[in-house]
Amino acid sequence: RKEVEQDPGPFNVPEGATVAFNCTYSNSASQSFFWYRQDCRKEPKLLMSVYSSGNEDGRFTAQLNRASQYISLLIRDSKLSDSATYLCVVNENNDMRFGAGTRLTVKP
Amino acid sequence: GAGVSQSPSNKVTEKGKDVELRCDPISGHTALYWYRQSLGQGLEFLIYFQGNSAPDKSGLPSDRFSAERTGGSVSTLTIQRTQQEDSAVYLCASSFAGALTDTQYFGPGTRLTVL
Numbered sequence: 001r002k003e004v005e006q007d008p009g010p011f012n013v014p015e016g017a018t019v020a021f022n023c024t025y026s027n028s029a030s031q032s033f034f035w036y037r038q039d040c041r042k043e044p045k046l047l048m049s050v051y052s053s054g055n056e057d058g059r060f061t062a063q064l065n066r067a068s069q070y071i072s073l074l075i076r077d078s079k080l081s082d083s084a085t086y087l088c089v090v091n092e093n094n095d096m097r098f099g100a101g102t103r104l105t106v107k108p
Numbered sequence: 109g110a111g112v113s114q115s116p117s118n119k120v121t122e123k124g125k126d127v128e129l130r131c132d133p134i135s136g137h138t139a140l141y142w143y144r145q146s147l148g149q150g151l152e153f154l155i156y157f158q159g160n161s162a163p164d165k166s167g168l169p170s171d172r173f174s175a176e177r178t179g180g181s182v183s184t185l186t187i188q189r190t191q192q193e194d195s196a197v198y199l200c201a202s203s204f205a206g207a208l209t210d211t212q213y214f215g216p217g218t219r220l221t222v223l
Contacts, residue, residue: 004150042216043199043214043215043216043217044151044199044214045214046211046212087150087151095153095156095164095166095167096141096143096151096153096212097153098143098150098151098152098153099150100149100150101150
């Protein structure tokens with residue numbers, strides 16, 4: 001079983017749609033969690049950290065469920081520019097584990 | 109300010125040759141990480157440097173891989189006797205202090221192709 005698993009997609013949605021991604025992790029000792037965004041043939045960039053209480057940044061909402069060991073990312077009112085691969089990242093003692101990514105394409 | 113830089117951006121080599129990949133972290137960042145990303149795969153952790161401490165080499169896939177960080181700044185990842193399965197994008201990242209919540213800033217990567 002992979003340490004961090006994501007649905008690879010692709011998710012093809014129209015502009016304005018709401019889309020949600022889930023990610024599960026296997027190591028219950030994992031301590032911090034992030035979502036990164038990676039554009040085609042570019043390096044990953046931090047989108048947002050994921051806090052236990054859940055957190056929101058504009059159109060993006062991240063949730064953490066430690067009991068079930070999953071993380072989610074919700075994107076509301078999706079824009080064409082949201083098209084990218086979204087990487088779930090789980091960190092334990094600075095050993096960062098990345099999911100394979102979920103590809104999102106937002107269409108006009 | 110300048111971000112993380114890596115060189116070369118692309119490297120094509122023949123099977124069996126050695127290659128060196130370079131990473132210049134953001135000035136003042138004490139933590140430096142190497143990852144590789146194979147086609148369609150997530151990032152695979154390779155090695156982590158924190159200040160002057162001994163590096164965490166737990167992710168290196170074989171003894172053909174080694175890395176060093178001179179003077180707590182520039183790092184070099186060396187792959188000896190390259191194999192075709194080494195073909196990937198090698199990404200370097202740095203963070204301010206290596207704390208769990210520190211943001212990692214990634215370089216643009218070196219795309220390695222082993223023929």
